[in-house]
Amino acid sequence: xxxxxxxxKYLFRKEGQNVTLSCEQNLNHDxxxxxxxxxxxxxxxxxxxxxxxxxxxxxxxxxxxVSREKKESFPLTVTSxxxxxxxxxxxxSSIGGQGGGEQFFxxxxxxxxx
Amino acid sequence: xxxxxxxxxxxxxxxGENATMNCSYKTSINNLQWYRxxxxxxxxxxxxxxxxxxxxxxxxxxxxxxxxxxxxxxxITASRAADxxxxxxxTAFTGGGNKLTFGTGTQLxxxx
Numbered sequence: 423x424x425x426x427x428x429x430x431k432y433l434f435r436k437e438g439q440n441v442t443l444s445c446e447q448n449l450n451h452d453x454x455x456x457x458x459x460x461x462x463x464x465x466x467x468x469x470x471x472x473x474x475x476x477x478x479x480x481x482x483x484x485x486x487x488v489s490r491e492k493k494e495s496f497p498l499t500v501t502s503x504x505x506x507x508x509x510x511x512x513x514x515s516s517i518g519g520q521g522g523g524e525q526f527f528x529x530x531x532x533x534x535x536x
Numbered sequence: 537x538x539x540x541x542x543x544x545x546x547x548x549x550x551x552g553e554n555a556t557m558n559c560s561y562k563t564s565i566n567n568l569q570w571y572r573x574x575x576x577x578x579x580x581x582x583x584x585x586x587x588x589x590x591x592x593x594x595x596x597x598x599x600x601x602x603x604x605x606x607x608x609x610x611x612i613t614a615s616r617a618a619d620x621x622x623x624x625x626x627t628a629f630t631g632g633g634n635k636l637t638f639g640t641g642t643q644l645x646x647x648x
Contacts, residue, residue, distance in 0.1 A: 521567065524569065
């Protein structure tokens with residue numbers, strides 16, 4: 423089964439703690455993305471990676487960090503510096519290249535800060 | 537920044553009716569895409585229209601693109617209760633590489 427997976431589905435964190443969200447894909451895609459979605463809102467880009475060992479900040483990168491050590495994996499760490507981390511986090515991947523092609527999304531992780 | 541703005545924000549129709557939602561954007565694009573999101577789930581790609589195309593069909597979906605007005609519309613014909621979801625447009629703007637900028641979405645409810 424080819425696809426993109428995220429874990430966990432639900433995550434609870436105490437204030438002041440860092441937490442890492444997992445994203446794995448077996449689609450052999452070069453590009454991967456992290457988005458944040460707040461209730462009733464669209465998606466906002468946090469970080470993206472066009473190739474292994476390279477990533478760029480999106481529109482709302484403050485308080486987040488990523489790594490891209492393997493093509494299949496693009497974990498997102500929500501740090502204690504993120505002031506309002508409660509949100510729905512979506513990971514996506516695409517073939518890559520230029521021009522913005524179709525993105526494939528994981529099922530999402532809902533993070534709640536207690 | 538969210539380049540796409542969609543209207544209406546919410547739409548409620550009866551099964552069998554057509555649903556039309558609109559998307560406006562601000563800068564030059566390579567393509568525009570429409571995605572669907574069921575409540576609490578990930579997004580699913582529906583259709584992609586390139587900047588040199590004016591209309592595209594896929595099953596019950598019809599998408600139009602007017603680059604002079606920087607706008608697009610998504611028409612769902614003969615709607616079904618299963619079409620109930622949020623619909624988002626996303627633009628691949630010129631010079632943006634692989635990035636997409638998503639709109640605010642239209643919540644569609646199809647009632648029996």
